[in-house]
Structure formats: structure tokens, C-alpha cells
Amino acid sequence: MSMDVNLAFFIDLFFHIMGMWWVIVPSILLGLIVGAIPGFSAANTIIILLPLTFLMEVEVGLVFMIALYCSSRLGAGIPAILVNIPGTAGAAATPLDGYPMAKKGLGQRALSISFVSSIIGGVLTTILALVTMPLLARVGFYMHSVEMIVVMLFGISLIASVAAKDMIKGLIAGFFGLMIGSIGADHVYATPRGTMGFLELYDGVPLIPALVGLFAISEAFLVIESGSLLSKSNVQNVDNASWKETIKGVRITLKRWYHVTWTSMIGLIIGVIPGAGAAIASFVAYQQSRTFSKTPDAYGTGHYEGLIAPEAANNGVTAGTLIPLMVLGIPGGATAAIMMVVMQYQGVPTGPRLFVERPELGYGVFMAMLVTYLLMAFTILPMSRYMSRVTMVSTTYMSPIIIAFTLVGSFVPREYMFDMYLAFAFGIIGYIARKTGYHVAAILIGVILGPLLEQYMLRALKMSDGDPMVLFSSSLGNILWAALVITLILPAFLKRRRQPKTVE
């Protein structure tokens, strides 16, 4: 099949995909539900529905998967904001500022900010992906292990920021997280370390039980001690909230369009790198956002930009992960890998041949993403008012529900009872940490990013026969090192500059 790819082609394609709203809208609703349930994900759901996908026409199947993928990413932010349960690792940075907003009775506004920044981030990065796809696909050719080590350090340096209020406790928490992250077989010789004889820990500590345990279960233990998630005055806030709160959230986000744009670009670029993912992107975006903020100390207390950054970034990843699959034929993530299976099953080529033989499918995937984000603006935004009411539910009911949901969510990815016990154990660790003033986010950053850093580090060292100078062997890597040093020094420098000079 051969056709001209010009503006008319894209306009035609846009309206053609728009005409498939009957697939997209139900997929959005399904995606929001599975995204909001901890442990479920677009990848899991697509695997479950794989036989159905095989029966669909290839175009319908791809649009269905894309809509599910985008909406589940957005859906994961909902419980992260309202009840401190990040549904996936990609939403792990969302509660840092989203949940404090919900606790102040500003859940509706927080949801609105999250939705709008996700949608704008998704739309912008999809358009950019459509325009610069061949160029972006080259990122993977330059971002190798050495460069990824520095990217990981950007994320891990967030521990220091999180720990700013109590440096010793913060660093201890971060170090503890890194130690937990090092449990499992080493990445080269598969020698088990710290598994305590549990085979279930051989592949490392599973992420979802750690995530929901540290954040959600510990939170459930804490809120059970109080009658409500909200204080009396904050209950009043939720009671009085009208549609204006949603609109206010939209306006706050639109006013920060520049912030949404550059943090979503971080997501897009990290998403393009095969094997990297939304968790890295959202932590790096949060760290960068804080570094260049004029009010870094407000992060972690319900700062708008602290919510915008991870949400825009993890939706930027969505477009990014599909680029290596479409342009090079290598899937960038789990969902992309399943899409590849479906495409191969239907006899559709991936890689460069796709855009020659079936351009309407190659570009259609990104157009479906664009249409999904646009339709989500109308389907999900109005829901924010009703969703935020969750925070009003008495903790007598809420805590058991949170614990039940999260334990089931821990079970789902691997279907091991062990993972439920593990989530509970992490819940207790999280509870003790909170009670004693250790930041659970610092532990979690170590758990999520530690194994990835180790993996890239060991790979780089293996490639260089153990020579540590390999870390400074690439030009791009050295530029990134310099950028890392600058972003670590810059906040202190800016803070000093902003302080009024005193005359001695």
C-alpha cells in the first residue's frame, strides 16, 4: 500500500480515528478503572483481553489498546492523589504533592490539575512524536548504560531534596531503600543476595507490593487513628467545593503551560529509551521541577508544580515508549511489547517497513493517542468533582477498603500470596517510618531506582572489564554529569542569591 503522507493525510486520519469514538470511549473508561486499581495496568489488562484483541480488525485492536494505555496512565494518578495509593510505579511521585492537597480538602482541584497536565502533556508529546519520530528514535542510539547511570542519579538525588528537612533521617531512609532495592539476584552472574531463602525475592523486591505497602497500607494504619482523612475545616472545603474548583484547577495548570511542556518533554525523551520507563521519568521530572522552582521548600506540602511535573512526565512517556516500536521495531515497554505481538499476529510489520507499507497504521497509532487525550478531556474532567468525595468517607470504612484493595493489587501482577504478605510487611515498615519521622518517599525512590542504577552500572562495568573510568567515557555522558552537578549546586546557589543581603 502506498499513499502520500501530507497535511491532508493527517487531517483525514484524525477524523477517521475520531469516527472510532465507539471504541475509544469505552476503552477510556476501562483504562481509568484498571489504572486506578493498584497492581493492574494496561499491560495486564491487554494480556487478559488478548484473545479479544486478536479477533478485532487490526486497526480497531490498536486503537483499543492505545486508548486503554493512555487512560490507565492517567487513572493511576487518581488513587495516588485521593488516598495515597499510586496504582503503578509511574505514579509513585504523584502523591508527593497530590495527597497533601487532598488532605487539605483540595482533592477536586488536585484531580483537575492532574488530569489537565496529563492531557496537555499527552497531546503535546504525541504531536511532537508525530512530527519528529525518526529523530526521536535516534535517542536510543546515544543513551546507553553510562548515560542512563547519570539519568538515574538525577532521580536518586531527589532523596536529598526529600530529606532536606531532616538530612540524617532522610539519607538513612534513602539508603535503606537502596539496600532493599539490592535484594535479589545480581544482574550479571545471577547470584542471589539478601533473599533470605525466598525464591520469590530472587528477581528482586516486587515493585507493586513495596509501593502500596509503603504508601497506602501505612497510610491506612495512620488514618485509622483519626476519624477522617480530612480535618473539620478541610471537610468544609470539600463540602463547599463546586464546579469552580475544577475550573480553578484547569486555570492553574494552563497558567503553568510552560512547566507542563518541559516536564512532559522529559517524559517523552526518557520514554524513547528502550527499557527506561514512567517511574524514572516522573521522579526525574519532579527533581528537575523542584531544582528550578522559585519555591522549592513548598514541594511535598501540596505544591501545584510538584503535582504537574510527574503527571505531565508520565503521560509524555506514553508517546515515547511507542516510538522505538514503530520506528525501529523494538518495544520500549511492556505494553508496547504486547502491541507488537498483536501486530505480528495480524501480519502487520513493525519498524521502518510499517511506515512504507501501512502508513495509516503507523501514524494512526499516534493519532489514536491524540484523539484519546482529547476525548479524555471531556469524559474525565467532569468526574473530578464526584471522585474527590472519596476523601469524605469515614476512615472506619476507608482503611479496610484501602488495605483490601492494596493487598489484592499486590497479588495481581505475579499471583503470589507471598506478595500480599510482603505488602503488609512494607506497610508496617512505612508506618514505623512515618511515626518516627523518616520519609517513606525516600525509601521508595531507593527501592524503585536503586535496582535500575545497579543494572546500568554493572552493565557498563562489565563492558569495560571493570574499569570505572567508563563512567566518563562518552561525550553525552560527560555533558549529563556536568548537568547533574549544576542541578545539585544550583538550588543552594539560587537560595543564597535570593536571600536579602545583610550589611555587616
Next chain:
Amino acid sequence: MNFDAMKRRQFLKTGAATAGTLLAGSLMSSPAWAAYPDRNIDVIVPTRAGGGADRLLRAVSSVWKNHLNTNFEPGFFPGASGRVGYEVYMGKYQPDAYSLIFGNMGPEVLNWAVKAPSFDINDYFYFGRVDTDPGVVFVGAESKFKSIDDIITEGKKRKLNVGTSRLAHPASIGILALGEEVGVEFNLVPLSGGKKTVAGAVTLEMDFCVLTSGSVIAAGDACRTLLVFDNKNLAGDKLSNAPTMNDYFGTKLPPMYSARAFGIHKAAADKYPDRMELLQKTFKDAMNDPAYKEAFLKSKGFWPYSNYGGVAECEEFKNAMLELGGRYRSLLTGK
């Protein structure tokens, strides 16, 4: 005869009859007397649901169930390169021929050579091989290496980095054997999985990579195959018409396969030889059934790789893997 005595006799008779009926009933319903199989057979898969093993298992079981007159219930226990699934199978399932394991004889047996499991590896055996997929040497489409000779020439100048999904993999053994043959030392770099290995080659982070051919075929034009670790390149142009190692270098290396096969507790085969015989016979019948080819092709399998094997073939393969794993143990474990 008084009334009481009659009642007592009647009670004893009724009691004996009831007890007899219950005893007979319980004996009839016990597995030892019932026709095998009288319930579903569990199949333990040591990888994730939705992957290649899952699709292949569905294709085989959709036909085998008609020959065995029972259904198969898959249970997925991924983790630790297959160790979790085997440990669960050997540790938690009764050796009664109502549970099987569907594993990959290549990498999983190499695992045992590198680190022994908690059970005796002779306590289970494979009896039904489904397919054989050879390991290959491949590069990304933009690589400067156009042939295996280019790699060897460059390898004599510097130590080349070779991406592999994991060290204990038949394709890793293949490249180590090639290095020995041509006097070149390769540096194996494990990239944790097939997708990342393909990415390592395509993005040129690795000089070249080794992997099972199915994943390389799936990557399409993004990769170029340079050598096949088999006696024949069955995939032809799908694997860039690459030569085989034995043909090209005159070696006598056994094929480096990933080979999916059904395994069973040895104790089950010893205790229930009739069941074992039925399993083997019906499996072979299913593999020869034209409906199986249809199901295999429908699952997008590559038909030339469908390769039935019985106990003898599986045993030969298992022993070859253990021997190769033992020979390269120090390179695979770093000890």
C-alpha cells in the same frame, strides 16, 4: 424370633449394607481405581502468562485434551529464570501424573548446571518436546558487521561486547564455543531478557548479540542474523540466510536450542506406569494430529520449529546442556 431381635438383625443388615455401599463407593471414587484421567491436569509454566510459552501451551493443549479426554489447567509461576516454577512443581504438587511442568529445556537446564536447585534434578524428567528454536548471532540493521567473518576479524583486534539475555543460555554457550574454536575472546554482557537484547543490538550499544532465533525473527528488519547454532538454517531468509556454525566452521557442536517440553515427576512415572504410557502416547498422537499444525500456525508459531521429541530425545538434550553448562561453568558464574 422376637421383635427386638428382628429389629437388631435388620439394623445390622442395613448397617452392613450401608457400610459396604459406602466402602465400595469410596474405593470406586479413589484415584487408584478410577479411569485416568478423571479430572483436569495442572500444567505449571515457569514463565509469565501471555508470553511465547503460554501461546504454545494453548496450541498443544487445545488438541491434546481431545486425545486424553481431559482439560489442562495452566498455572504461571514466573521468576528466577524459571527456578520458581520448578521449585513450586517439585515441592507442592503430588507425584500422581495429574500435574506436569511445561518448561524450556535449554536455559532452564543450564540453570541447574550453574546453581543446583533444592530438589534432585533426576527427580523429574522431560517426556514430550514440542519445539526447538536455535540460538543465533545477530547485529542491528545499522551495524558495520556484515558477516560472521567481520566479527572474527574485529574480535582478533579487540575484545568485543556480546549482548545476551542471560549468561546461562544456550546461545551464550554457542558464542563461547565459537570463540574457543576461532581463538577469539568474547565479553558476554547479560541484558536481562530478549527485548533488551534486541535493543542492545539495534541501538549499537553492543558490538553484536546472541539470542533465540524467534525473538530475532520477530524484530524483522531491525536485525541482521550472521550465524545460526543449528545443523540447518530452517528459517532461511527470515534469518538473513545466515550459515550454520557447524557448516561454516566445520565444528561438531550440538544445536544450541531453546526447547519447550513437558516434564513430570519421576515418582509419578514409577508409581503409575500406565498413566505415564497414556500421557506419552496421547501427546505423540496430538503432535501428529493435523489439528495441531492448524492450532500452532494460528498461534503464529513458526512451523519448521515444531519438533516432536520423546523421553530419549529430551534426555539426550538435557544431558548435553548439563555437560556444556559444566564445561563453561566458570565463565557463567564468574567463579
